[in-house]
Amino acid sequence: MHCESCDWLDENETWGSKCHCDYLKAYVYPDDTACSHYRKRGSSSGGCYLTTACCEYRHLPDDCRELTAMRRLRDEYLSRSGEGRRLVADYYRTAPTIVARIDASPERDVLYDYIYGVASDCAALVDRGDYESAKGKYLEMVERLEDVLSQAA
Secondary structure, eight states: OOGGGBTTEEEEEEETTEEEETTTTEEEOTTOOOOSSOOBTTOOOSOOHHHHHHHHHTTOOTTOHHHHHHHHIIIIIGGGSHHHHHHHHHHHHHHHHHHHHHHTSTTHHHHHHHHHHHHHHHHHHHHTTOHHHHHHHHHHHHHHHHHHHHHHO
């Protein structure tokens, strides 16, 4: 498996014959095969942590409308640009901590209801093909949750 077919590689950001690896935050050769974090381009690996947590909380199936739409946002829109892949990587680093803090919060019900409302709105936007608005709305939610949870700490 070569880096050139890895989801983390940003071919638009180069330095000589190397391309930027968004996972390592370093430049690598596209024909490198010694990758420890390879993820096939366009793969569905990884999670929609906040949406998954609120859907599990509501006992919704893994293929519910909200999760399916968020995966489409990630796989069909965000994974196709360097900026989008960086947003996904940042989300994968911060969202598990947010979920843990929500689960420990006395406001857990309210927070999961809020996430579900935003995820439902984003799903409707994705269904209409308005990926940019869905991205903005979801990012705004993540920032708001970080603010609310940091104030509660």
